[in-house]
Amino acid sequence: MKTTKIILIISVVICTTLAKTEIFAQEKSDIYLELSKPLLEYSLFNRYIFDAGTGYNAKINRLDVGASLNMTYSKLKGEYNTQTYFIKPRVNILLPIYGSNLTTFKIKFGLGYSVISINNKKYEFSDLQQGINAILELKFNYITKTRFDYYFIINYDYTFLNKDKDFTQLDYYRNIHLVSFGIGAKLKFYEKDEK
Amino acid sequence: MKKMKNKIVLLITIISVILLTPNCSKDDLVLDQDYVTVSDLKHYCHCDRNTSIFFDTDVKTIIEQCNNKEVKVKGHIDNEFHKLFLNYGYKLNSFYLRDIRNRNSICICLNDDFICSYIDTIVTSQDSAIINKILNSNETDMCYIKGILHSYELPMNTSSKIEINILINNADDIFFKSDINY
Numbered sequence: 001m002k003t004t005k006i007i008l009i010i011s012v013v014i015c016t017t018l019a020k021t022e023i024f025a026q027e028k029s030d031i032y033l034e035l036s037k038p039l040l041e042y043s044l045f046n047r048y049i050f051d052a053g054t055g056y057n058a059k060i061n062r063l064d065v066g067a068s069l070n071m072t073y074s075k076l077k078g079e080y081n082t083q084t085y086f087i088k089p090r091v092n093i094l095l096p097i098y099g100s101n102l103t104t105f106k107i108k109f110g111l112g113y114s115v116i117s118i119n120n121k122k123y124e125f126s127d128l129q130q131g132i133n134a135i136l137e138l139k140f141n142y143i144t145k146t147r148f149d150y151y152f153i154i155n156y157d158y159t160f161l162n163k164d165k166d167f168t169q170l171d172y173y174r175n176i177h178l179v180s181f182g183i184g185a186k187l188k189f190y191e192k193d194e195k
Numbered sequence: 196m197k198k199m200k201n202k203i204v205l206l207i208t209i210i211s212v213i214l215l216t217p218n219c220s221k222d223d224l225v226l227d228q229d230y231v232t233v234s235d236l237k238h239y240c241h242c243d244r245n246t247s248i249f250f251d252t253d254v255k256t257i258i259e260q261c262n263n264k265e266v267k268v269k270g271h272i273d274n275e276f277h278k279l280f281l282n283y284g285y286k287l288n289s290f291y292l293r294d295i296r297n298r299n300s301i302c303i304c305l306n307d308d309f310i311c312s313y314i315d316t317i318v319t320s321q322d323s324a325i326i327n328k329i330l331n332s333n334e335t336d337m338c339y340i341k342g343i344l345h346s347y348e349l350p351m352n353t354s355s356k357i358e359i360n361i362l363i364n365n366a367d368d369i370f371f372k373s374d375i376n377y
Binding site: 044045046047076078079080082118120122123124125127165166167168169170171172173 | 229238335377
């Protein structure tokens with residue numbers, strides 16, 4: 001308990017110090033944390049609660065190239081409380097389409113392989129499904145003079161599951177379509193940091 | 196600015212096309228071959244959407260796709276079964292089969308007239324045998340049923356819904372397995 005408190009205090013101190021430092025150098029890379037809520041869904045489950053993700057991007061010319069890990073969670077209400085964990089590691093490319101001193105607008109394309117874990121303790125049921133995953137995301141970024149930037153995202157997330165006759169015999173349910181809206185924060189690293 | 200607008204319009208179009216594609220896709224399902232899940236069956240028989248008088252001009256064809264067809268389906272016996280058995284005993288003439296992954300369910304009828312109601316009917320030895328099989332199974336067991344599908348239109352305010360029931364006559368057409376294999 002004491003160690004957790006110390007780690008938490010140290011993290012807060014580091015983040016506040018970094019956040020208050022005004023930076024004017026060229027941005028080189030960033031790590032980010034985001035949270036989104038699925039608004040539209042076409043899938044067998046039809047009940048996703050939230051999506052949390054983290055990732056790293058490095059600037060290469062005008063593009064941001066990086067990797068991310070997202071997890072979408074859902075749970076059925078009532079007696080059939082089946083839980084679903086949707087784990088999505090991806091490789092991403094971000095393309096800027098508009099930029100000013102205060103805001104940037106980017107499109108993100110991502111490709112990966114996702115794993116879905118479904119389990120129900122009451123019925124002693126568990127299943128694992130997997131398939132390719134792609135994302136198309138619009139990212140509206142608010143630029144601050146601190147280490148942290150904040151952004152809004154709206155994305156379309158598509159998964160095509162591998163064939164498994166026991167899971168479903170219809171191609172319709174092998175497709176998982178999600179449209180989500182969310183917020184995120186990124187911690188920027190500059191060329192100066194790396195020298 | 197105009198360029199950006201065009202890009203956004205293009206993106207919205209792409210997303211709309213991808214989202215609408217699954218609704219137009221035609222999946223084929225062999226109903227009497229492998230045991231299908233409750234969700235697969237409900238989607239195949241168009242029970243997961245409302246039919247519209249504007250877009251579904253031929254509801255009869257949709258109904259005929261499933262009506263009177265032999266089907267093999269798998270799922271879990273609904274929790275309510277035991278409560279209903281306490282009230283109706285062996286006069287119970289229907290129960291629900293569920294997909295525990297998403298709570299989809301189908302009504303299974305035990306008498307010949309396809310009415311899943313609790314009106315007094317003659318209890319046959321086969322009906323009692325089916326109920327006994329369910330009573331002797333574990334709640335966690337997967338239930339496999341072979342029966343005849345009954346598909347019909349349920350009118351609503353401005354639209355209608357397709358509903359399905361499954362008729363089961365013989366106790367040999369229902370069995371349970373402890374290894375859940377969705």
